Structures are given as C-alpha cells and as structure tokens.
Amino acid sequence: MAEQCTVSAFVERKVDADSFTIRYLAASPQSNGTDPLICIHGAGGLRLSPMHEMLARTHRLVAFETPGFGSSPANERSRDMAELAATLCAAVAALGIRSYNLMGTSFGGNLATHMALQEGEKVQSLILLSPAVFRPAERPAMGTPEQRREVMHAHPERFPLAPSNPEVDSKQETLVRRLIGPPRDQTLEGKLSGLSVPTLVVFGTEDRLTPPEMARFYRQHFGNAHLMLIYDAAHLVDLDRPEAVTEVVGDFLARKERFLVSERSGVIHP
Amino acid sequence: MKAALFNPIRYGGPAPAGWPVAPSAYDLEIGRRSLLGGLENLRLADELGFDWVTVAEHHYAGFSLTPNPMVLAGALTQVVKRAKIALLGPTVPILNPVRVAEEYAMLDNLTGGRVIAGLLRGTPNEYVTYNINPAESRDRFEEALALIRRAWTEPEPFGWQGRFYQYRSVAVWPRVVQTPYPALYMSGSSPESGAMAARNRIGLGLAFTTVPLASQAAKFYREEANKLGWNPSTNQVLYRMGFHVAETDEQAMTDMVESGAAKPHVGLTMANKAVLAGAMSSGYFGKAAEEQKERVAPRDATERIEKGQILLGSPETVWKQICRVRDEVGAGILDLFPIVPIADRTRRSIELFGERLLPRLHEN
Numbered sequence: 001m002a003e004q005c006t007v008s009a010f011v012e013r014k015v016d017a018d019s020f021t022i023r024y025l026a027a028s029p030q031s032n033g034t035d036p037l038i039c040i041h042g043a044g045g046l047r048l049s050p051m052h053e054m055l056a057r058t059h060r061l062v063a064f065e066t067p068g069f070g071s072s073p074a075n076e077r078s079r080d081m082a083e084l085a086a087t088l089c090a091a092v093a094a095l096g097i098r099s100y101n102l103m104g105t106s107f108g109g110n111l112a113t114h115m116a117l118q119e120g121e122k123v124q125s126l127i128l129l130s131p132a133v134f135r136p137a138e139r140p141a142m143g144t145p146e147q148r149r150e151v152m153h154a155h156p157e158r159f160p161l162a163p164s165n166p167e168v169d170s171k172q173e174t175l176v177r178r179l180i181g182p183p184r185d186q187t188l189e190g191k192l193s194g195l196s197v198p199t200l201v202v203f204g205t206e207d208r209l210t211p212p213e214m215a216r217f218y219r220q221h222f223g224n225a226h227l228m229l230i231y232d233a234a235h236l237v238d239l240d241r242p243e244a245v246t247e248v249v250g251d252f253l254a255r256k257e258r259f260l261v262s263e264r265s266g267v268i269h270p
Numbered sequence: 271m272k273a274a275l276f277n278p279i280r281y282g283g284p285a286p287a288g289w290p291v292a293p294s295a296y297d298l299e300i301g302r303r304s305l306l307g308g309l310e311n312l313r314l315a316d317e318l319g320f321d322w323v324t325v326a327e328h329h330y331a332g333f334s335l336t337p338n339p340m341v342l343a344g345a346l347t348q349v350v351k352r353a354k355i356a357l358l359g360p361t362v363p364i365l366n367p368v369r370v371a372e373e374y375a376m377l378d379n380l381t382g383g384r385v386i387a388g389l390l391r392g393t394p395n396e397y398v399t400y401n402i403n404p405a406e407s408r409d410r411f412e413e414a415l416a417l418i419r420r421a422w423t424e425p426e427p428f429g430w431q432g433r434f435y436q437y438r439s440v441a442v443w444p445r446v447v448q449t450p451y452p453a454l455y456m457s458g459s460s461p462e463s464g465a466m467a468a469r470n471r472i473g474l475g476l477a478f479t480t481v482p483l484a485s486q487a488a489k490f491y492r493e494e495a496n497k498l499g500w501n502p503s504t505n506q507v508l509y510r511m512g513f514h515v516a517e518t519d520e521q522a523m524t525d526m527v528e529s530g531a532a533k534p535h536v537g538l539t540m541a542n543k544a545v546l547a548g549a550m551s552s553g554y555f556g557k558a559a560e561e562q563k564e565r566v567a568p569r570d571a572t573e574r575i576e577k578g579q580i581l582l583g584s585p586e587t588v589w590k591q592i593c594r595v596r597d598e599v600g601a602g603i604l605d606l607f608p609i610v611p612i613a614d615r616t617r618r619s620i621e622l623f624g625e626r627l628l629p630r631l632h633e634n
Contacts, residue, residue, distance in 0.1 A: 219292070261394075261548025262403045266434050267409065 001151060010048060010063070017091035022074065023065040024091070027056035034253055035100045036123050039063040040094055040115070042106030042130075045070045045168065050159060051238035054246040059101075059253060064091055066111065068175040079180050081188075085114030089161055092119075101253055103127040106210065106235065107176055113188070116197055125256055126199040130210045130235050133247040135183040141209045154206040154234040158233040161236065192221040198256040199225040200249065204233030204240060226257070251258045271596060271631045274322035274356055275315035275620065276510060277608040279308035279342065281332030289395050289541035290330035291472055304333055307613055309345060311620060316350040318624025319632075322386060324356040324605050329399040333538055340373040347380040355381055358455060358475055358510075358605065359388025359505040362418075363410035364400040368440055370414070371421040375446045383447035388455045388475060389415055391463070393538045394549030405552035408462060410434045415456075415470060455508060459487050459565065460558035468494035474502070476599065477510035478537065479565045481578025485598045492600075504602030509595055512580035512609035515622040519583040525619075526571050526582065529610045534568030580609055585626035592627070596634065604631070 009027040016022070025048060055061060067087060070074025078084040086228065088111065092100060100125050101259050104112025109131025114121045122267040142148045149156050181188070199222050203212040218225045228248050233240035251259045283300035285291055312323040325342045328334035336342045339357045346355050355377065360370050370389075378385045391411050413432050419441075420428065427441035446452060455473035458464040464487055467474045474491045476484040488507050495502050514531075516522035517621040526532040540546055549555070555562040574580045578595060581588045595601055606623070608616040 255548075257544030258548040258551075260398050260542075260545055261552065262397065262401045263404055263405070263552070266403060266406055268436055269431070269433060 003054045008048065008117060009053060010061070015091055015094050017094040018087040020067040020075075020087055020091075021072075022087075022091045023070065024068060025061075025063045027052075027059075027061045029060065034059060036060040036062060036097055037101045037103055037127075037244055038097070040070070040088065040102070040104040040108035040112045041066065042108050042132075043172060044106075044161070044164065045172055046063065047162070049236075049238040051244035051249070053248045055250060055253075062092075062095065062097075064088060066108070069172050074171050075175055078175075078179065081110060081114050081181060082118070082179060084179060085111050085118060089115050089118055101125045101127065103129065103249070104131060105129040105238070106132050107180060108179060109133060113192070113195075115194055116199075117191055119268065123197050126195075126197050126201065127252060127254060128201045128218070129205055129237055129245070130203060131201060131218070132180065132210055133185075133188070134214045134221075135210060136214070137183050139178045142209075151208050152186065154204065154232055154239055155240045159239040161239065188189045189221050191228070193223050196223040198252070199223075200228060202228045202230060202237055202245060202248070202257075203226050204235060204237040206232060206234040206240075207237075209235040224257070226252075226260070271592075271600075271634045272505065272603045273623070273628060273631055274324045274508075274603060274605040275312060275320045276324035276326065276358070276530070276605045277312050278326055278334040279305055279307045279336050280329065280611060281335055282307070282611065282613075283332075285332035287536070287541065288331075289538055290398075290546070291332060295332070301303045301335060305342075308335075309342075309349060309505075311608070311616065312346060313349040314617065314620055315624070316353040318621065319628050320353055320624065321387045322352055322354045322356045322603070322605070324358050325359055327361050327390070327392065327396070330395055331538065331541070336546060340377065343377050343385075344380065347377060352383075354384045354386050356386035356390050356455075356605075358386075358457075358477075358508075359390045360505060361368035361392030361396045362389045363407045364396055364402045367414035367417045367435060368421055368437060368442070371418045371442050374418075374452060375422065375442055375444050376445045378452055379444045381447075383452075385448070385452045386455065387452040388457075389418065390457050390475075394552075394554045395538050395545050397549070397554075398545055402548055403552070406434070407554060408466070408556070409589075411456075412466060412470075415454075415472075419451065421537075422446050433447045454470065455506075458491055459483065459561075460556040461490055462485075462556040462558075464491040465494050466565060467491055468498060468502075469497070471498075471500060473506035473508065475498050475510065476607070477605070478602070479579075481595060482563060484559055484578070484601075488599050490602070507599065507601045508603040508605050509599050509601035510605040510607065511595070513580065513588070513606040513619070513623065514580070514582050514608065514610045514615075515585055515588050515619045515627070516615070517584060517622070519587050522587075523571065524584045525610045525612065525615045529612050529615075531609050531611065532571040534570050536568055537566050540566055540568075558609065581606070582609075585622055588623075589627060589630060592631065 012024040109128040115156045201218040203215045215227045230237045282304040285295045325339040327339045329337045421442045427439045430437045455475045458467045458474040581591045
C-alpha cells in the first residue's frame with residue numbers, strides 16, 4: 001500500500017550553476033551505501049510523488065527544478081537539449097557529487113539521456129520513466145483538464161496530479177517545444193549505442209503520450225537497456241502505481257543489471 | 271546400454287548471441303521447419319531402435335524451441351510408437367508442480383506408460399524466466415518432488431501446506447499408468463544434487479559436463495545411495511553428450527567445421543554476464559561452483575572429444591568413445607544430441623548411429 005506522505009522527507013534548497021540559480025528538493029536519509037539519485041522532472045515541472053518519498057527512505061535524492069520551469073524565470077538562454085543538460089550536469093557538480101544515479105521522467109528522460117552522454121562514467125545507472133527520447137508523430141488531445149487527466153492517468157483516484165498554474169504551464173510549454181527536437185532525433189540516436197550505463201526504461205501499459213510501443217526503440221538504440229512495463233499505469237507511472245515502480249527502481253539502483261535475478265524469497269511458511 | 275536421442279529443437283536460422291534473444295530475430299518459416307524437423311528426427315530415432323527420445327525445457331533463445339517440453343511430448347505421442355519419451359525435463363522449481371504432475375499423467379496415458387519423468391533444476395538463466403529466486407531452487411525442487419510423487423499416488427484428494435507451495439485440494443486425473451509412477455531422474459552434477467538424488471532414490475542425469483567430472487559425480491551418487499542402503503541400477507545413471515557420426519573420421523570433422531560447430535561456443539549459462547553473476551552470488555552451483563567453470567568452458571571440437579563431451583567420427587571411432595563413457599562414468603543410458611546443424615548430415619548421423627552402433631550398444 002502506498003502511504004500518503006503528510007511529512008515529506010525533502011527540504012528545499014538552491015544552487016548556483018552555469019549562471020542559473022537552480023531550486024532543488026533534497027532528501028538525505030542515513031546512507032545505504034549507494035550513490036545519490038538525481039531526479040529530472042518532466043514537462044509539467046518539478047513534483048514529488050509517493051515514489052520519491054518511498055525511495056527517499058533509503059536513498060539520497062536530489063530533484064532539480066530545470067531552469068525555465070516552476071517559479072524560475074523564463075529560460076531563453078539554453079539553445080538545445082544538450083546545452084540544458086550541461087547546465088544540470090554543472091548543478092550536480094556544484095553539489096560536490098562525483099558519482100550518481102540518474103532518473104528522468106518523460107521530457108526529463110530526454111534530458112537525462114543527454115546528461116548521461118555528457119557525464120560518462122560518473123553516471124552509475126540511468127532510469128527513464130515514460131521517457132520522451134522516442135515519440136510518436138501524433139500526440140493525443142490534451143486541450144482540456146479532462147483530456148489531460150485521461151491521458152496522464154490510468155488511476156486519477158489514487159494520487160491525482162495537483163492543479164497547475166496556467167501562466168507557469170505556458171512558460172514551460174514554450175520552453176519544451178523550443179528544445180525537445182523531433183520525435184526521432186537521428187543525431188541523438190547515433191550516439192546512444194555508445195551509452196553503456198545500465199539503463200532501466202519504464203513504461204505504463206496504458207500510456208498514450210509516450211506509448212509502450214516506443215519501449216522497443218530503447219532496446220534497439222541504447223547500449224544497455226532493460227525494459228519494464230508497468231501494468232495498468234498511464235504516463236504518470238509513479239502516481240498511478242507508485243509501489244510497483246518504486247520496487248523495481250529500488251532494485252535496479254541496488255543491483256543494476258543483476259536485478260534480473262530475483263532475490264525475493266518464495267517461502268510461505270518456514 | 272541404452273541410447274536416447276535428445277533433440278533440443280534448435281532454431282535453424284541465424285540469431286544473435288546472448289540471452290535472452292529478441293523475438294524480432296525469429297523467422298516464422300525457419301522456426302516452423304526447425305520444429306517439424308526435430309519431430310521428424312525423433313520419429314526416425316524411434317524407427318531405428320533408439321530406446322528413448324528426449325526433450326527438454328529452455329526459454330527465450332534459439333538454443334531450444336521447447337519452452338514447454340510437455341507440448342512437444344504431446345506431439346511425440348502421436349509419432350513415436352515404440353521408444354520411451356523422456357522429458358529431461360521440466361524445470362520444476364519455476365513451475366507449478368501440480369501442473370507438472372498432471373501433464374506427466376496425461377502423457378503417460380497417451381503413451382500407454384512410456385514416459386520417463388525427468389525433474390530438473392535447469393540452468394540459472396531459467397530462473398529469470400519466471401522471476402524465481404535461484405537461491406531457493408534446491409529447496410523448491412525437493413518440495414516439488416515430494417508433492418508430485420504424492421499427487422501421483424494419493425488416492426484421495428489432499429491439501430498441501432508446504433514451505434513454497436500451498437494447495438487446498440489436489441486430486442490428479444488422469445492417474446499415471448506406470449506403477450507406482452514413471453521412472454524419475456534429476457540432474458546431479460553437484461554433490462548437493464547427487465546426495466538429493468540418492469536420498470530420494472531416483473535416477474541421476476549428468477549433462478553438459480566432462481567425463482572426469484561425471485565419473486566423480488556418479489561415484490559420489492552411488493556411495494551416497496549405498497550409505498542409505500540401496501544400489502542404483504546402471505540404467506539410473508544417464509550421461510548426456512553431443513554426437514555426430516559420419517562414414518569416416520575426416521568426414522565427421524569436415525561436417526563439424528563446415529557447420530561452424532567445431533568452434534568453441536558459449537552455453538546458456540554464460541550467455542548473460544549479469545545473470546551468471548546473480549546465479550553465482552545466489553549459491554546456485556553449490557559446492558561445485560569451481561567445477562561449473564570447468565564444465566561450461568568454451569572448447570573446440572578436439573578438446574570436447576578429449577573431455578568426453580561429444581562423440582565424433584566414424585562408427586568405429588565413436589564406439590571407442592562410447593566405451594570410455596561406459597567404463598569411466600558407468601552410465602547405462604547415453605542421451606545423445608546432434609551437434610551438426612545441417613539437416614541431411616544430422617539425419618545421416620542418426621541413421622549411422624542407429625544402424626552401426628545401436629546393436630553393439632544394446633549387447634553391452
């Protein structure tokens with residue numbers, strides 16, 4: 001069962017990097033020995049889900065607000081995804097983090113992929129939730145709140161997305177449209193086979209924005225990708241089925257590719 | 271001695287290395303031909319007088335197109351009229367044991383009691399297939415074995431409150447034909463498995479190993495059985511190995527080279543480094559972890575002959591190689607799988623074995 005987190009493990013901080021002041025939310029539980037997990041949000045902006053809170057019980061988490069999102073000023077300086085990724089890499093470095101795990105959601109999955117390409121061996125594992133590296137040519141209609149909810153959620157009754165601010169939405173959407181690039185970016189695809197970092201690619205089976213049929217492209221192009229489909233979840237996998245996502249992400253963070261081999265006991269009674 | 275023809279039903283086309291292999295590499299027509307060709311080879315073995323035909327379970331790669339050997343055995347019941355049908359076998363710890371008992375019972379009925387019931391622990395990669403913890407494979411196996419035996423013999427519906435399995439009621443129909451149940455075999459290359467086979471009084475299968483290691487494992491099994499007051503028969507030790515027979519030694523080696531089978535190859539166990547590392551840390555190989563490296567080390571054809579992993583050559587040469595296995599391992603059953611993936615040469619090899627070697631083998 002998910003727990004409604006009334007007291008968050010996260011605190012808000014800011015860091016200066018690449019001439020941006022970047023807001024971030026950080027949780028620092030007693031170390032379990034693994035590298036910190038850097039989280040890059042999607043096109044909707046920085047948000048924490050039950051998944052983040054559950055992971056934060058055992059992992060140091062840093063969730064950045066990408067420049068141009070949320071309450072930060074409009075970002076008209078970053079010229080492309082690679083440049084925005086470089087800013088976030090600088091933010092990681094400014095926190096003194098030399099080795100880390102990286103998780104990107106949707107648009108943030110695209111950014112995280114660029115970061116992993118730039119950071120090389122600093123990134124110990126890459127986790128992509130409903131990533132937008134490869135996208136279908138057509139997007140489902142999301143003009144009304146109802147349409148948006150239907151596309152984003154399979155189970156809005158569980159952890160609904162908080163209402164957004166239209167002005168912020170507009171600023172973010174302008175930035176995303178300007179930077180994200182084509183649904184299939186040949187230049188980026190050409191670089192992916194060299195990305196040997198253990199990569200977990202997570203899709204909801206009911207995702208209509210980045211449908212699970214996109215998942216196969218990650219296997220075909222990334223150097224070391226493992227696909228995981230979350231049954232009965234839509235684009236916001238970590239809100240629709242946070243426990244299921246947390247379990248597999250936690251296992252991948254702990255064991256990388258060896259997560260393939262189950263360590264869960266099947267004993268019913270001793 | 272007895273001989274079995276084992277056909278893992280390899281996919282006959284090109285496929286990427288590694289495990290698992292992407293289904294996109296599978297060609298429907300090649301796959302269909304591979305399955306039908308495998309059935310035909312097993313039918314031919316029956317006609318030639320092989321004592322058993324054997325099928326096995328492997329998943330997610332072209333190494334074997336029989337993820338469920340029970341299904342292939344069902345087809346075999348309709349084309350193999352005389353030989354016993356051996357399933358060596360279902361990978362019991364990853365399956366529902368009651369289902370295994372039921373499927374064996376069906377096959378025993380369809381064959382009129384010609385089923386050999388292998389119950390295997392499988393290769394470590396198979397535990398990824400159904401997401402079962404390989405560290406618990408031995409305990410799951412032993413409980414499943416007890417449950418399957420009970421399901422075959424208990425005349426009244428019963429419940430089972432095990433460590434790994436729970437059932438409120440079990441009552442298997444149809445009942446098995448053989449009394450009390452089909453002959454049982456398990457794999458036993460490690461000391462733990464050899465001891466388990468001995469205490470459960472079931473046959474021992476030695477596969478994908480070497481003659482020296484198999485000899486050691488068979489000796490250990492017999493000693494353990496003796497301590498418990500019983501003597502395994504010769505037919506309770508089975509040795510599985512590759513084979514290719516041609517008219518001459520030169521032709522046999524040429525077939526190997528031309529087919530690419532002479533080169534060292536990596537088996538399923540080593541095909542995925544992450545899975546292998548996970549299996550090693552789970553203790554899957556038990557006390558024989560070091561020996562496992564020796565068993566599965568990639569070797570060329572000459573080295574594989576020396577290690578007793580394959581029979582290769584003319585009938586006369588192969589007979590000498592068979593005598594070595596008989597004398598050193600004491601195996602009563604040779605479970606032979608074709609190693610040259612060229613259809614007409616494999617067929618000729620099976621024919622030569624049947625015509626020139628089976629009669630001598632049966633005299634020994």
